[in-house]
Amino acid sequence: MALDQSDVSALLAALKSSDGADLVRDAVRLVLQDLIEAEATQVIGAGRYERSDARVTERNGHRQRALSTKGGDVEVGIPKLRKGSFFPSILEPRRRIDQALYAVVMEAYVHGVSTRAVDELVAALGVSAGISRSEVSRICERLDEGVRAFRTRTLDHGRFPYVFLDATYLHVRSEHRVVSKACVIATGVREDGHREVLGITVGDSEDELFWRTFLTSLKARGLSGVRLVISDQHAGLVAAIRRCLQGAAHQRCRVHFARNLLATVPKGNQEMVAAVFRTVFAQATKEEMATQWDHVRETFAERFEKAAKLMDGAKEEVLAFSSFPRAHWRQLWSTNPLERLNMELKRRCRVVGIFPNETALVRLAGAVLLDMHEEWIATERRYFSEGSMAKLYPERDDGGAVNVELEPGG
Numbered sequence: 586m587a588l589d590q591s592d593v594s595a596l597l598a599a600l601k602s603s604d605g606a607d608l609v610r611d612a613v614r615l616v617l618q619d620l621i622e623a624e625a626t627q628v629i630g631a632g633r634y635e636r637s638d639a640r641v642t643e644r645n646g647h648r649q650r651a652l653s654t655k656g657g658d659v660e661v662g663i664p665k666l667r668k669g670s671f672f673p674s675i676l677e678p679r680r681r682i683d684q685a686l687y688a689v690v691m692e693a694y695v696h697g698v699s700t701r702a703v704d705e706l707v708a709a710l711g712v713s714a715g716i717s718r719s720e721v722s723r724i725c726e727r728l729d730e731g732v733r734a735f736r737t738r739t740l741d742h743g744r745f746p747y748v749f750l751d752a753t754y755l756h757v758r759s760e761h762r763v764v765s766k767a768c769v770i771a772t773g774v775r776e777d778g779h780r781e782v783l784g785i786t787v788g789d790s791e792d793e794l795f796w797r798t799f800l801t802s803l804k805a806r807g808l809s810g811v812r813l814v815i816s817d818q819h820a821g822l823v824a825a826i827r828r829c830l831q832g833a834a835h836q837r838c839r840v841h842f843a844r845n846l847l848a849t850v851p852k853g854n855q856e857m858v859a860a861v862f863r864t865v866f867a868q869a870t871k872e873e874m875a876t877q878w879d880h881v882r883e884t885f886a887e888r889f890e891k892a893a894k895l896m897d898g899a900k901e902e903v904l905a906f907s908s909f910p911r912a913h914w915r916q917l918w919s920t921n922p923l924e925r926l927n928m929e930l931k932r933r934c935r936v937v938g939i940f941p942n943e944t945a946l947v948r949l950a951g952a953v954l955l956d957m958h959e960e961w962i963a964t965e966r967r968y969f970s971e972g973s974m975a976k977l978y979p980e981r982d983d984g985g986a987v988n989v990e991l992e993p994g995g
Contacts, residue, residue, distance in 0.1 A: 614659040621673045625664040642668040732951030744810025745773035751923040752790040756939045778967035778974045782958040787943050793821030800829040817841045837902035839918040849891035871907040912973040
């Protein structure tokens with residue numbers, strides 16, 4: 586797209602009479618205005634004063650709108666139409682996550698965070714003009730309603746044999762001090778192989794009552810058919826699973842367990858210990874894995890007694906995945922499938938730093954997870970193939986399905 590002669594002349598005049606910052610701002614304004622006019626021409630079907638059979642309406646002046654950009658605040662004109670309406674795509678309302686960030690920043694100001702800190706947050710978002718309190722109220726109301734509906738929706742549209750649980754720790758202001766809170770995320774794989782974000786909550790991830798309350802809320806919303814729960818070994822979690830999800834096995838994250846194992850051996854031996862431990866998961870069947878686990882344990886017992894003792898009580902949980910279809914093993918033996926969610930959440934939360942309260946944290950985290958959830962359900966690609974999921978539910982002679990004990994590595 587090339588600027589016309591009048592635009593070039595305006596830029597030259599700005600260069601002669603203004604400093605560099607004004608020139609950048611004027612250049613941004615002129616380019617944005619040209620983009621808006623070009624899009625309006627496509628919608629109208631004709632340019633200014635152009636005769637065309639494709640014309641569907643006519644221009645009727647402009648309405649001014651302030652826009653915050655990296656080059657500063659600029660004012661552009663949005664063409665008005667005699668029939669219909671027009672709003673340029675480059676000025677579409679901010680995305681849900683960006684709205685959540687803005688709301689959190691403004692709420693931080695309302696709750697007494699220093700003006701300098703708020704200014705730095707706003708600058709990090711690339712906005713100098715900010716937004717009004719009334720706009721913040723509208724954004725918060727709309728976001729909270731959407732996040733609330735997402736967090737409380739029913740889950741009775743299918744069984745979820747696999748449930749992943751993980752916690753990310755973030756800083757929140759509470760009673761005039763900054764504390765670390767666990768933002769717990771639950772995702773699940775439906776019986777047809779598609780993934781969903783099941784729930785999110787904030788609290789103390791080491792407390793059994795916290796986990797029981799969270800798992801009970803998922804069940805109350807319709808969560809059913811859980812065969813395996815994959816998570817780290819949070820204190821209280823295993824007991825909560827046994828009490829709330831009877832019949833479901835617990836898969837202790839292999840990656841987290843390996844870190845705990847390496848912490849028991851001297852630093853100079855960690856690389857060797859990690860390599861030996863990985864041989865357990867290179868086996869082809871459930872029985873071979875169990876045998877190799879015992880062999881590795883005996884090997885460690887000779888030099889690393891603490892490592893051997895740690896392996897004694899963890900075999901069943903760390904190898905729980907091996908009782909499920911082999912095609913699922915790599916996705917089931919750790920919480921790594923949640924890493925992308927956690928990375929995106931941390932990236933967004935890094936801008937905020939310290940949340941003014943739990944409500945603000947849930948608002949932003951809920952918005953991030955809702956966007957990710959919508960991506961998952963919109964894609965046609967399944968997380969696990971339909972054929973591999975069918976091994977979890979062998980069909981009966983009458984056409985129904987029944988849960989059976991899986992063959993090792995089947």
